[in-house]
Amino acid sequence: MKTYTFLLAVLSLIFLGTLTTLAIEPIPISQNYQYVAILSGDEAIPPQNTGAFGKAFFGLNQEMNQISYRVEVYNIYDVLMVTLRLGSPGKEGSLIVWLFPETPPPTPLKYKGLFEGVLAEGIITEDRLAGRLKGFPLSTLIQEIENRRVFVQVDTLLHQIGELRGQLLPNP
Numbered sequence: 110m111k112t113y114t115f116l117l118a119v120l121s122l123i124f125l126g127t128l129t130t131l132a133i134e135p136i137p138i139s140q141n142y143q144y145v146a147i148l149s150g151d152e153a154i155p156p157q158n159t160g161a162f163g164k165a166f167f168g169l170n171q172e173m174n175q176i177s178y179r180v181e182v183y184n185i186y187d188v189l190m191v192t193l194r195l196g197s198p199g200k201e202g203s204l205i206v207w208l209f210p211e212t213p214p215p216t217p218l219k220y221k222g223l224f225e226g227v228l229a230e231g232i233i234t235e236d237r238l239a240g241r242l243k244g245f246p247l248s249t250l251i252q253e254i255e256n257r258r259v260f261v262q263v264d265t266l267l268h269q270i271g272e273l274r275g276q277l278l279p280n281p
Contacts, residue, residue: 142166142167142168142177142179142280143167143168143169143279143280144166144167144168144254144277144278144279144280145164145165145166145167145277145278145279145280145281146164146165146167146260146261146275146276146277146278147162147163147164147275148162148163148164148165148180148182148261148263148273148274148275149162149273149274149275150162150272150273150274152198152260152273152274152275152276153262153268153270153271153272153273153274154199154200154201154270154271154274157268157271157272157273159185159268159272159273160184161182161183161184161185161186161263161265161272161273162182162183162184162273163180163181163182163183163185163228163263163273163275164180164181164275165178165179165180165181165191165261165275165277166178166179166180166280167254167277169251173247173248173251174234174235174247175232175233175234175247176232176233176247176250176251177230177231177232177233178208178229178230178231178232178233179227179229179230180208180209180227180228180229180230180261180263181226181227181228182224182225182226182228182263182273183225183226184223184225185223185224185225185263185265185272185273186222186223186224186265186266186267187218187220187221187222187265187266187267188209188218188219188220188224188228188263188264188265189214189218189264189265189266189269190207190208190209190210190213190214190263190264191208191209191228191229191261191262191263191264192204192205192206192207192208192261192262192264193205193206193208193233193250193259193260193261193262193277194259194260194261194262195240195241195242195253195258195259196258196259196260197257197258198257198260198276202260202262203240203241204239204240205238205239205240205241205242205250205253205259206233206237206238206239206242206250207237207239208229208231208261209228209229211231211237218266228263233247233250234247235247235250238250254277257276257277257278259276259277260274260275260276260277261273261274261275261277262274
């Protein structure tokens with residue numbers, strides 16, 4: 110009986126230690142990217158009460174003529190588009206790059222209903238710049254990101270002015 114009690118106590122400590130480790134571990138962020146945005150409804154303008162969340166990663170190639178990106182979203186419904194926008198935290202911003210789809214949204218929706226996972230991946234080159242950055246070199250976008258004036262916005266059918274948003278920041 111003592112052996113059983115001792116074994117149960119050891120297993121309980123191991124299990125609780127694992128739970129504690131999982132609870133305090135931050136969201137994994139890829140080290141291959143220089144910039145990251147944590148996407149939430151709290152950052153949207155106006156703030157949105159949503160169970161959706163996500164993260165976006167951006168990285169420069171060595172020649173600094175391409176930016177690779179990856180956008181992951183979870184618990185989100187009927188995504189219309191994902192865009193990069195030029196604007197300071199807490200302020201509305203203007204569209205500067207289509208991330209999903211790469212051109213204005215098609216009808217019908219590409220993913221109807223619940224979506225979870227990688228929504229968009231690709232490469233941004235200066236020919237993909239739009240709006241206020243159209244015709245500018247990619248270095249202009251890079252400078253705006255460095256100045257923390259670029260954010261990722263995810264629009265849905267329910268929240269067409271943004272359900273998720275996150276400012277692009279240097280990867281910690």
